[in-house]
Amino acid sequence: MTARPATQILVLNPTTCDGRGLCAEAAPGLVDLDEWGFPLLTGGGLRADIPGERLAEARDAVHACPALALHLESAARHRR
Amino acid sequence: MTIATTDAAERLGLSLRSSLAVHLAEHGHLPASRGRHGSVAGSLVDEVERSGLRGRGGGWFPTAVKLRAVVESSAARGRLSTTRRPVVIGNGMEGEPASGKDAMLLAASPHLVLDGISAAAHAIGATEAYLAVHRGSHLVPGLLAALAERAEATVDEIPIRLVTPPARYVASEESALAHWVGEGLATPVHDRRPFQSGAGGRPTLVQNVETLAHLALIARNGGPWFAGVGSPAAPGTTMVSVGGAVAAPGVVEVPTGTSVASILDRCGGPTADVTGFLTGGYGGAWVPTAGFAATPWDPDSVRAAGGVIGASVLWAVGPDTCPLHEMARVAAWMAGETAGQCGPCAFGLPSVRDDVHLLAVRRAGAGDADRLRARLGLISNRGGCKHPDGTARFLATGLAAFPDEVAAHLAGRCSFGSTRPGSPSSLPVPEARLASTDVNGRDFA
Numbered sequence: 001m002t003a004r005p006a007t008q009i010l011v012l013n014p015t016t017c018d019g020r021g022l023c024a025e026a027a028p029g030l031v032d033l034d035e036w037g038f039p040l041l042t043g044g045g046l047r048a049d050i051p052g053e054r055l056a057e058a059r060d061a062v063h064a065c066p067a068l069a070l071h072l073e074s075a076a077r078h079r080r
Numbered sequence: 081m082t083i084a085t086t087d088a089a090e091r092l093g094l095s096l097r098s099s100l101a102v103h104l105a106e107h108g109h110l111p112a113s114r115g116r117h118g119s120v121a122g123s124l125v126d127e128v129e130r131s132g133l134r135g136r137g138g139g140w141f142p143t144a145v146k147l148r149a150v151v152e153s154s155a156a157r158g159r160l161s162t163t164r165r166p167v168v169i170g171n172g173m174e175g176e177p178a179s180g181k182d183a184m185l186l187a188a189s190p191h192l193v194l195d196g197i198s199a200a201a202h203a204i205g206a207t208e209a210y211l212a213v214h215r216g217s218h219l220v221p222g223l224l225a226a227l228a229e230r231a232e233a234t235v236d237e238i239p240i241r242l243v244t245p246p247a248r249y250v251a252s253e254e255s256a257l258a259h260w261v262g263e264g265l266a267t268p269v270h271d272r273r274p275f276q277s278g279a280g281g282r283p284t285l286v287q288n289v290e291t292l293a294h295l296a297l298i299a300r301n302g303g304p305w306f307a308g309v310g311s312p313a314a315p316g317t318t319m320v321s322v323g324g325a326v327a328a329p330g331v332v333e334v335p336t337g338t339s340v341a342s343i344l345d346r347c348g349g350p351t352a353d354v355t356g357f358l359t360g361g362y363g364g365a366w367v368p369t370a371g372f373a374a375t376p377w378d379p380d381s382v383r384a385a386g387g388v389i390g391a392s393v394l395w396a397v398g399p400d401t402c403p404l405h406e407m408a409r410v411a412a413w414m415a416g417e418t419a420g421q422c423g424p425c426a427f428g429l430p431s432v433r434d435d436v437h438l439l440a441v442r443r444a445g446a447g448d449a450d451r452l453r454a455r456l457g458l459i460s461n462r463g464g465c466k467h468p469d470g471t472a473r474f475l476a477t478g479l480a481a482f483p484d485e486v487a488a489h490l491a492g493r494c495s496f497g498s499t500r501p502g503s504p505s506s507l508p509v510p511e512a513r514l515a516s517t518d519v520n521g522r523d524f525a
């Protein structure tokens with residue numbers, strides 16, 4: 001299967017994240033945890049491209065976060 | 081490359097201690113604002129663009145672009161918006177312990193900086209203007225006196241207020257400064273930039289005080305005058321804080337592009353065989369000695385040589401100083417300066433602090449060094465501000481610049497017998513913070 005171009009970006013706000021890792025439980029393929037229990041997104045930064053077929057998982061991660069530290073935004077919005 | 085002449089290199093009046101009268105005799109008044117609001121203002125932004133001025137606080141971002149961004153952000157709000165009118169904040173916090181340029185400028189030429197705040201405020205239509213220096217700064221009485229002189233002589237269209245956020249490393253970050261002015265909190269703000277929504281939700285221009293002093297001179301003399309010296313891609317003069325193994329450590333003003341060797345010469349030259357340099361400060365980068373002396377001091381050239389110009393700190397490490405010990409001391413301090421908001425910073429920095437400490441005291445094995453390198457990769461790009469990234473770069477470049485010393489320490493040896501106490505090339509680390517004060521400078525009851 002070929003990945004479609006990313007339409008959504010998973011964005012983490014590190015100042016609100018409290019590191020309990022519910023996001024990684026909800027979407028283990030998309031979010032890993034570092035040795036201190038804080039989320040590691042694909043690519044290592046605070047924004048990760050989400051291919052269309054993984055959008056449902058990304059939504060699960062967003063909804064699992066009790067701190068509202070994750071959200072999805074459309075890739076177009078951030079093109080400069 | 082433009083060749084420096086001595087008089088062209090001395091623009092900021094660093095040998096003075098200017099009262100308003102002396103300042104006006106030297107520089108004259110800022111050009112009067114003529115015509116309808118906005119006409120002259122627009123021309124100052126154009127003039128700054130022609131000057132090629134880039135921010136001297138560390139980022140070297142084009143000042144005209146920043147001015148325009150604030151103007152556009154303000155214009156995008158409705159005429160009736162209560163948060164439409166911008167705010168200007170002069171950043172004299174100088175959170176970088178190895179830097180002394182901003183304090184020197186504010187002591188010598190306060191009115192040039194205040195003119196810059198005034199001119200910038202006029203250019204972007206700001207209705208509030210502030211100058212920030214850290215709490216407890218020795219500059220406060222002099223600056224209050226300077227502001228009183230200006231109020232008496234009514235030189236400013238809008239009053240400039242002095243604010244004193246807590247003396248914490250991250251409090252000088254621009255979003256933290258806007259946060260402090262707007263809400264009295266000194267923590268960095270992650271999800272919006274000050275030009276979009278800063279102090280009190282207003283578009284906010286935060287500029288380093290040296291940048292503002294240059295801007296005040298550009299308002300008088302024009303952009304082409306400013307660009308008449310220095311490297312074409314980052315013209316003008318710049319202040320450099322020079323420390324470590326040099327005969328006369330201190331702050332010098334030189335045209336950008338001046339070689340590292342000439343800057344060291346301005347400070348009496350190296351006192352010993354220099355083993356390496358720290359560039360940019362504690363969020364900057366270490367470079368090995370070889371070849372660096374010929375590097376022109378401007379952002380691109382320093383980067384090409386593996387350094388970071390940052391807040392224009394140049395620190396020469398002499399042979400009585402163990403660079404790994406210095407790294408451990410600074411890492412301990414930087415870890416204590418986390419604002420504690422983000423996991424990779426609040427937990428990651430203490431972890432790398434412990435790793436580099438083990439290395440410095442020769443208790444680390446090869447596995448510990450590898451873990452340190454891996455962790456340095458892990459803490460970058462994941463914080464709400466660049467504090468962990470800067471610390472990671474400081475440590476990673478240090479490990480890379482002194483490979484023989486790392487190997488010696490892993491083998492249980494230190495070529496320097498650790499840093500000799502009182503070594504002049506030991507990096508300055510501020511006293512530990514009072515445990516009873518939080519990051520916002522409040523006392524815990």
Ligand code: SF4
Binds near residue numbers: 069
């Ligand atoms: S669920 Fe939310 S708060 Fe918890 S670790 Fe994930 S992003 Fe952070």
Ligand code: SF4
Binds near residue numbers: 425
């Ligand atoms: S990265 Fe560190 S200093 Fe920066 S906002 Fe997060 S906790 Fe604060």
